[in-house]
Amino acid sequence: MEILPSEVTTASSGASAATQSLTENFDNFLLMLTTQLQHQDPLSPTDATEFTNQLVQFSQLEQQISQSGKIEDLIALQQSAESIGAVNYLGKTVEVESDLTLLEDGNATFSYDMPAGAVNASIAILDSTGRVVKTYNGESTAGRQDVVWDGTDSQGVLQPDGVYTVVVSAVNADDIPFDSIPIFFTGTADAVWRFEGQTFVTVGPVEVPLDRILSVMSPSTTPTA
Numbered sequence: 001m002e003i004l005p006s007e008v009t010t011a012s013s014g015a016s017a018a019t020q021s022l023t024e025n026f027d028n029f030l031l032m033l034t035t036q037l038q039h040q041d042p043l044s045p046t047d048a049t050e051f052t053n054q055l056v057q058f059s060q061l062e063q064q065i066s067q068s069g070k071i072e073d074l075i076a077l078q079q080s081a082e083s084i085g086a087v088n089y090l091g092k093t094v095e096v097e098s099d100l101t102l103l104e105d106g107n108a109t110f111s112y113d114m115p116a117g118a119v120n121a122s123i124a125i126l127d128s129t130g131r132v133v134k135t136y137n138g139e140s141t142a143g144r145q146d147v148v149w150d151g152t153d154s155q156g157v158l159q160p161d162g163v164y165t166v167v168v169s170a171v172n173a174d175d176i177p178f179d180s181i182p183i184f185f186t187g188t189a190d191a192v193w194r195f196e197g198q199t200f201v202t203v204g205p206v207e208v209p210l211d212r213i214l215s216v217m218s219p220s221t222t223p224t225a
Contacts, residue, residue: 089189094203095215098185102204103161106151110166111184116142118170118178125149126165133159140170163205184214 101110114121121138133153139145151159168181187204194200199210 087192089201089213089216090192092189093186093217094189094201094208094213095184095186095217096203096206096208096212097182097214098206098208099166099183100185100205101149101164101166102185102187103149103151103159103164105161106158108149108151108164109147109186110149111144111146111186112138112166112168113144113182113184114138114140114142114168114170115178115181117172118142119173121168121170123147124167124169126167127159128163130165133164138168138170189216 095111101108118140121140122135123138124135125133127133134149135154138147149164151161153159166183168183169177170181171177185203185206187206189201189203191202192199193202201208201210201213
């Protein structure tokens with residue numbers, strides 16, 4: 001599953017909304033307080049205790065607005081530091097949970113995490129139109145399984161380079177299918193960018209929020225099936 005920027009709600013936007021809400025409440029409170037003072041009965045003024053409580057609320061709201069602004073500054077600094085740190089990922093191999101894989105020069109790699117008790121595992125490769133290119137048996141042993149697809153279809157014809165979808169399925173001993181089997185995509189981080197305050201890393205066909213990257217490593221040899 002590709003991870004899109006629209007799926008991410010940033011902390012900075014939440015803080016900005018909170019600040020705006022507090023400011024609006026502050027203005028409304030101030031308006032109500034001054035209106036009350038203007039229209040109070042001189043012969044029966046506002047109770048001193050009640051008025052004091054209102055002033056305390058006024059002060060507390062003012063402090064919340066000030067603190068919210070400081071939180072926004074801290075978030076901005078944190079996001080800036082994330083972007084700078086993410087630059088170190090460029091050119092390195094990163095891993096994310098995704099059902100996409102990239103076929104390049106007749107080679108595509110991916111991994112999956114097989115649950116315990118699985119039998120009759122199968123792997124299906126789909127092209128960008130959803131057509132099943134190839135199906136074959138997978139390893140059903142529990143744990144992490146690394147796979148290399150040689151890029152050929154069921155007739156042994158080499159497929160064009162591009163993005164393909166991987167579907168891994170298996171059943172248990174009672175022939176009941178597992179709901180979901182996690183699939184992992186590994187590729188080279190080739191771009192870092194920001195969208196609505198969030199830092200993203202482009203890994204082949206996948207645009208990944210920085211906090212969704214599972215591991216970072218120096219380029220290494222391709223895992224074998």
